[in-house]
Amino acid sequence: MAHVPAAERREQLVRAAIELLMRSGPAAGSTRAIAKELGVPQATLHYVFGSKEELYRAVIVQLTDEFLGYVRAVEVPAGTDFEDSIATLTARLWQTVLDQPRKHQLLGELEMVALRSPQMREITADHRLEIDRITSALIDDTATHFGIVPKVDTIRIARFYFAALDGLINQHLTAPSPDVEEWCLARIVDNVRLMVVSGADTTGRPLA
The missing domain is CATH 1.10.357.10 (Tetracycline Repressor, domain 2)
Structure with missing residues (x-):
């Protein structure tokens, strides 16, 4: 995925998380699954939010x-x-x-x-x-x-x-x-x- 500003990446991740969580519920919303939903490395999600709790x-x-x-x-x-x-x-x-x-x-x-x-x-x-x-x-x-x-x-x-x-x-x-x-x-x-x-x-x- 091409480089995008941090604020835009954060917004993308939040919206990807919302879509995944609406389909599967909070219990299925691992950082791995959310990163896969958006097509970014799991490390990117941890870099932007630090933890699943912060993403939630x-x-x-x-x-x-x-x-x-x-x-x-x-x-x-x-x-x-x-x-x-x-x-x-x-x-x-x-x-x-x-x-x-x-x-x-x-x-x-x-x-x-x-x-x-x-x-x-x-x-x-x-x-x-x-x-x-x-x-x-x-x-x-x-x-x-x-x-x-x-x-x-x-x-x-x-x-x-x-x-x-x-x-x-x-x-x-x-x-x-x-x-x-x-x-x-x-x-x-x-x-x-x-x-x-x-x-x-x-x-x-x-x-x-």
């Missing part, structure tokens, strides 16, 4: 950054009112699940792997917090646009939002049910609206 960290960062890109791309306002705006965000994010289920599956698998690695766990936690921060800011900005003062800390709302969405993604990957998923997505939006507007959940109970 880079894959987590890449996949999470792609996911964050969809959140960052949402305009404010994204709809005709606050609820419609959150529904639009949710629909866009869910479309990535429908379009790229293997990437979502791989990210979930790597997050489980990361729980047993202090270094990988740290980078995963950092990116999770970044998702929360960006989503919280989006909720704040949308509420402000419509003259709403959130009744609950929007970081908490963002954490709830992705906890619910992550659970629904796992259900979709294992036992998809489009009608039920649409109902669940609508309930997630309902709860976000109620938390922001009234500081309560769908039962009407005030949130601490």
